Amino acid sequence: xxxxxxxxxxxxxxxxxxxxxxxxxxxxxxxxxxxxxxxxxxxxxxxxxxxxxxxxxxxxxxxxxxxxxxxxxxxxxxxxxxxxxxxxxxxxxxxxxxxxxxxxxxxxxxxxxxxxxxxxxxxxxxxxxxxxxxxxxxxxxxxxxxxxxxxxxxxxxxxxxxxxxxxxxxxxxxxxxxxxxxxxxxxxxxxxxx
Amino acid sequence: xxxxxxxxxxxxxxxxxxxxxxxxxxxxxxxxxxxxxxxxxxxxxxxxxxxxxxxxxxxxxxxxxxxxxxxxxxxxxxxxxxxxxxxxxxxxxxxxxxxxxxxxxxxxxxxxxxxxxxxxxxxxxxxxxxxxxxxxxxxxxxxxxxxxxxxxxxxxxxxxxxxxxxxxxxxxxxxxxxxxxxxxxxxxxxxxx
Numbered sequence: 271x272x273x274x275x276x277x278x279x280x281x282x283x284x285x286x287x288x289x290x291x292x293x294x295x296x297x298x299x300x301x302x303x304x305x306x307x308x309x310x311x312x313x314x315x316x317x318x319x320x321x322x323x324x325x326x327x328x329x330x331x332x333x334x335x336x337x338x339x340x341x342x343x344x345x346x347x348x349x350x351x352x353x354x355x356x357x358x359x360x361x362x363x364x365x366x367x368x369x370x371x372x373x374x375x376x377x378x379x380x381x382x383x384x385x386x387x388x389x390x391x392x393x394x395x396x397x398x399x400x401x402x403x404x405x406x407x408x409x410x411x412x413x414x415x416x417x418x419x420x421x422x423x424x425x426x427x428x429x430x431x432x433x434x435x436x437x438x439x440x441x442x443x444x445x446x447x448x449x450x451x452x453x454x455x456x457x458x459x460x461x462x463x464x
Numbered sequence: 465x466x467x468x469x470x471x472x473x474x475x476x477x478x479x480x481x482x483x484x485x486x487x488x489x490x491x492x493x494x495x496x497x498x499x500x501x502x503x504x505x506x507x508x509x510x511x512x513x514x515x516x517x518x519x520x521x522x523x524x525x526x527x528x529x530x531x532x533x534x535x536x537x538x539x540x541x542x543x544x545x546x547x548x549x550x551x552x553x554x555x556x557x558x559x560x561x562x563x564x565x566x567x568x569x570x571x572x573x574x575x576x577x578x579x580x581x582x583x584x585x586x587x588x589x590x591x592x593x594x595x596x597x598x599x600x601x602x603x604x605x606x607x608x609x610x611x612x613x614x615x616x617x618x619x620x621x622x623x624x625x626x627x628x629x630x631x632x633x634x635x636x637x638x639x640x641x642x643x644x645x646x647x648x649x650x651x652x653x654x655x656x657x
Binding site: 284285286319338339341355357359370371373374375376377378379380381382387389390391392394395396398408409425427428461463 | 478480481482483485486487489491493495496539541544548571572573574576577578579580581582583584586632633634635636637640643644647648650652
């Protein structure tokens with residue numbers, strides 16, 4: 271006769287509770303804690319000198335029970351078409367409070383014409399849910415049991431370097447690209463860990 | 465009364481044993497097998513002509529029992545300071561370079577000043593823990609049961625192509641300073657069974 275645990279083994283030591291991953295095409299899917307409907311991206315975003323919400327990055331997220339860390343990773347693309355070096359600033363928000371520690375900017379080399387730089391960027395940060403009190407600016411959240419809205423916002427550095435297109439598909443098959451193929455989907459991945 | 469399966473849940477069928485994930489801000493995370501403290505990056509770093517540690521990337525890691533592969537992934541910021549800002553980087557395990565992990569990143573060259581390139585450095589590798597003998601320079605291990613230090617090193621190409629890491633140059637229309645100038649690496653390690 272075998273041991274009891276041969277038939278009912280203990281749970282895996284794996285600390286991954288959930289992966290939520292989507293492209294923003296308006297799909298609906300089931301997560302561990304709730305159902306999600308993704309944003310439906312229909313055009314690319316062009317930066318101005320004011321912060322704008324990167325709409326495809328917006329998710330109202332509910333971590334599974336016992337989550338201690340949440341990694342948010344947004345794979346997108348910066349197209350500096352005619353924006354010189356295209357200096358662009360990015361801010362991460364949890365329920366409209368900025369996670370200041372996640373702040374970053376990206377840019378290409380400066381050139382006064384032929385603004386052709388197109389390159390992928392990743393906006394990633396891991397939130398710490400083990401804190402005893404909220405310190406969102408430093409990515410610490412004490413009690414996350416209901417939906418919180420996560421998103422990135424972006425802006426151009428100034429009037430010289432704005433006009434950067436996020437996720438624009440400028441060239442395709444050897445020429446300029448018109449709708450509906452003038453943008454590509456970013457990829458959002460959220461990992462919840464115990 | 466609880467169901468028996470609530471007390472003794474079925475084993476997971478996936479091949480992930482654990483994931484270590486964090487930001488280099490001094491935080492400590494705990495898994496079922498260990499605790500890990502990330503380095504605390506508080507300033508950016510100007511590179512030289514020699515490889516040096518990228519602050520925030522060093523972690524002493526012990527895979528869980530049964531691990532057959534370990535995947536590492538680092539995101540950290542490049543900032544070109546002169547011309548194209550050519551930067552090379554590589555992953556090391558216990559101070560041995562994993563040769564195929566070596567990469568370079570740079571902006572376009574310009575003679576006109578305005579050295580603006582700031583890109584994302586993505587250092588990644590998947591270590592094979594099933595070999596019959598170690599070949600660390602190829603990321604191959606026969607036995608990894610005690611802590612080994614994994615880290616990233618970087619250098620500039622030469623004094624003509626200066627570069628920095630962990631740095632943001634601008635903030636909201638002006639120059640970045642203080643905490644806004646610092647960009648901390650984000651690290652993920654996955655142990656597979």
